[in-house]
Amino acid sequence: MFSDINSREDFQRIPELAINPLGDRIINAFFPEGEDQVNFKGFMRTLAHFRPIEDNEKNKNPPANEPLNSRTNKLLFAFRLYDLDRDDKISRDELLQVLRMMVGVNISDDQLGSIADRTIQEADTNGDSCISFQEFMKVLEKVDVEQKMSIRFLH
């Protein structure tokens, strides 16, 4: 499947990815800023976010360079799926875009808008009508991120 360098079309050929609402954004996550090709090293870097967190790592003090699959970095990966323009804030528009992709076309714009407003209201603590990364982390602090964002390989 993997040749030395891959482009976006290679990923788009996978049928299950095509029906995934976040398919395009996931593909974008593999490509570094502004580039159209990803090599194996870049591929592995992105994949490393999904390594399960080992039990003995949870108790260690966070080292100077945090590993890619730490809880914070997993959350950052998910945050970046929302935050397209990389300004470290999820604006109302960006949230609306993701909502539209996930719930489809049968729901009216107004309803979508109200869901977005409610979500921002619940998360926003500093009143700027955007969700920053810190607020994002706070909302999801009870969610078992490690289990939901890990992929285990069979032997």
Add this chain to the structure above:
Amino acid sequence: MDCFMSPADELLSQYLGLSINVWLTLVFGFLIVPAVLGVSFGIHKYYTRTLLCIFEWATLQMELNAQEKNHQLYRHYTNGIVSKMPDSTLRQEIQDLRRTADCLSLEPRFDLADVFFFCRKGLESILDDDVTKCFSAQELESWNLLTRSNLNFRYISLKLLALWVLGVVIRYCVLLPFRVTVAVTGIFLFIVLSTVVGFLPSTKLRRYLSDTVHLMGYRLCVRSLSGVITYHNRENKPKNDGICVANHTTPIDGIILANDRCYSLVGQLHGGLLGMIQRAMAKSSPHIWFERAEVKDRHLVAKRLRDHVADENKHPVLIFPEGTCVNNTSVMMFKKGSFEIGCTVYPAAIKYDSRFGDAFWNSSQSGLVGYLLRLMSSWAIVCSVWYLPPMNRK
């Protein structure tokens, strides 16, 4: 002059002369004449049945031995390389989300964590998708005395080892030379006869002769591979006014289908031996061969196909819409170019029985010559062809 040859030499030359005579008679009587007439002695059916009995015996031996030694014989069929959670599939989850969104009375449930599910599913599908699985050869469940098709082979018992060695000797020293000579004879005859027929003026007689010559050539090729083909639903056999589409597993798919009726093949004109065969074929029957430069021009291709299909006297065009060889367990997405002509489509399905030899060509693993060698030293090529009902564009 004779007194210079020792008696041993004389005996040897007499023996050689006799065996060549016997050989030619056998080949002519058992292969060429039946190939021209289209009859079969049924030798191959007995051959395959005998082989199956031997394979079952060998598998039984292995199972008994494994029970004695108490270890696992068959590797677990792995369903992939990532452990997928048994929760809802992607489609179900999307439907769930959208259904709750439709109900106006309930607040649609959505929270920021929903994105995790889709994210993980997306990554899983990148790592372990259904498409890549189609490009590696199928694993057999029982052993067919060909080491190359069983990854679990290890020394079981002396009996089986002896059987395997016997099998290798038979396959490489008896079957392979026999098949190669038959193939060479067949192709040579085919080229000569096809060129000769090409000189006749274009009449009904010439069409009949060219059909016979083509069918003879295809049948000889199939017999040179020890092919046993079963055709189902013959009432749906393609007629002269359309295209025939089939799944693609090996380069010899075209020959398997053409064993039953003549088709017009489409393809690029090669050089060398293959090009010579292609040109000889084109002399007596209208095949569609493209020069390298013409292949890129889609309109030219479509126009030639359309003209060919419109002529009632020409055979149906044989097209493989997958565009590449797949391992015969599933079908890849079709490329739509061939269906744009808008004529009747006759689908056909080819399924190979891999107990007698794996016909799948993995072009990244071996070249064409290596592939043909492997094919000719397998036990047999057994396959079934199903003709499906014809379809028209609505």
